[in-house]
Amino acid sequence: MYAALKCYATLSALQPENAGHFPLEPDETVERLIARLGIPGEEVAVVFVNGRTAPRETVLADGDRVGLFPVVGGG
Amino acid sequence: MTEDEIVRAIAALSQPAPEPLRFRCLAGQVLADLSRKTGISLARLEILALQNGVAPEKYLRNFTTFSLDEQVRLLESGAALLGLGGLGGLVLEYLARSGVGRIRAADGDVFEESNCNRQILSSPANLGQSKAGAAAARARLLNPACEFEVWPKFVDAASVAACVRDREVLAMRRELAEAAAVAGVPLVTAGVAGLTGWVAVVAPGSASPAGLFAASKGQSAEIVSGTPAPAVGAAASVMAGCALDVLRGRRPALWGKMLLFDLADATFETVVL
Numbered sequence: 001m002y003a004a005l006k007c008y009a010t011l012s013a014l015q016p017e018n019a020g021h022f023p024l025e026p027d028e029t030v031e032r033l034i035a036r037l038g039i040p041g042e043e044v045a046v047v048f049v050n051g052r053t054a055p056r057e058t059v060l061a062d063g064d065r066v067g068l069f070p071v072v073g074g075g
Numbered sequence: 076m077t078e079d080e081i082v083r084a085i086a087a088l089s090q091p092a093p094e095p096l097r098f099r100c101l102a103g104q105v106l107a108d109l110s111r112k113t114g115i116s117l118a119r120l121e122i123l124a125l126q127n128g129v130a131p132e133k134y135l136r137n138f139t140t141f142s143l144d145e146q147v148r149l150l151e152s153g154a155a156l157l158g159l160g161g162l163g164g165l166v167l168e169y170l171a172r173s174g175v176g177r178i179r180a181a182d183g184d185v186f187e188e189s190n191c192n193r194q195i196l197s198s199p200a201n202l203g204q205s206k207a208g209a210a211a212a213r214a215r216l217l218n219p220a221c222e223f224e225v226w227p228k229f230v231d232a233a234s235v236a237a238c239v240r241d242r243e244v245l246a247m248r249r250e251l252a253e254a255a256a257v258a259g260v261p262l263v264t265a266g267v268a269g270l271t272g273w274v275a276v277v278a279p280g281s282a283s284p285a286g287l288f289a290a291s292k293g294q295s296a297e298i299v300s301g302t303p304a305p306a307v308g309a310a311a312s313v314m315a316g317c318a319l320d321v322l323r324g325r326r327p328a329l330w331g332k333m334l335l336f337d338l339a340d341a342t343f344e345t346v347v348l
Contacts, residue, residue: 046287071296072266073297075307
């Protein structure tokens with residue numbers, strides 16, 4: 001099972017090389033994925049799965065697109 | 076002059092617009108002279124011309140993306156802008172040039188040197204001066220048909236309603252989104268950090284990016300990554316496009332949605348709010 005990951009803004013420093021085709025563990029949640037990437041949980045403000053906001057308990061499926069977004073408020 | 080006489084004068088002074096446009100056009104100087112002679116506002120004359128198939132030349136390159144009727148609608152429309160920094164300054168630029176008839180803009184801040192990397196209204200020559208004052212001068216210069224009202228003060232939750240009174244759209248950063256929702260006007264809002272940004276259009280009372288970010292304890296990413304010009308420009312362009320959609324009576328593609336972009340790897344993704 002693989003997901004396509006995108007880590008935005010300051011989180012991009014921790015985006016893995018194979019983000020476009022990232023192997024998932026069985027029944028992996030967004031929460032677990034964030035931890036496995038080494039991203040401090042409080043730095044992720046919004047999680048998007050397949051174009052919709054998703055809670056961190058969401059269990060990921062093969063082919064899911066996951067976006068991790070910090071607070072972004074400049075302009 | 077009666078309105079009929081003015082319409083006849085506009086028709087007589089107009090000339091065919093360049094191919095492939097199928098209507099006529101008229102130079103700004105001719106309309107300005109007519110305005111002086113008749114005492115009728117430039118905006119009103121532009122509307123009269125457009126309603127009779129004559130486009131003011133300054134809008135020629137708006138067509139045929141906008142129709143003549145939509146250009147009339149823009150001239151009759153009103154927008155409120157909260158903030159005249161990186162995003163607000165550029166949105167003002169695009170709305171005024173496009174022919175939005177009434178723009179009310181508020182900002183209580185003055186320019187500082189660190190604004191100059193991205194804020195189009197700022198320059199080394201106006202540091203310490205009012206953003207609102209620079210905006211008023213710019214709007215007058217860009218489009219004298221635009222009625223520009225400036226509030227040289229910070230708008231808070233209590234004064235948002237007054238700022239959006241008789242306006243069809245509000246553009247601003249996310250801080251006052253909840254207060255703006257109560258005012259019942261569609262909100263166009265955006266944020267930038269580094270080369271990442273987001274833009275959203277919030278229907279009155281619907282979910283907003285401010286709500287998404289509200290619970291987060293993380294520090295805002297622009298504190299570390301800054302706000303470089305290309306990302307601010309990209310976000311402001313999308314904001315202006317959405318605002319112009321609302322103002323000419325169309326539903327923007329981002330209605331109830333949020334565009335996430337990252338110029339570092341050319342990611343553009345639209346998500347549901």
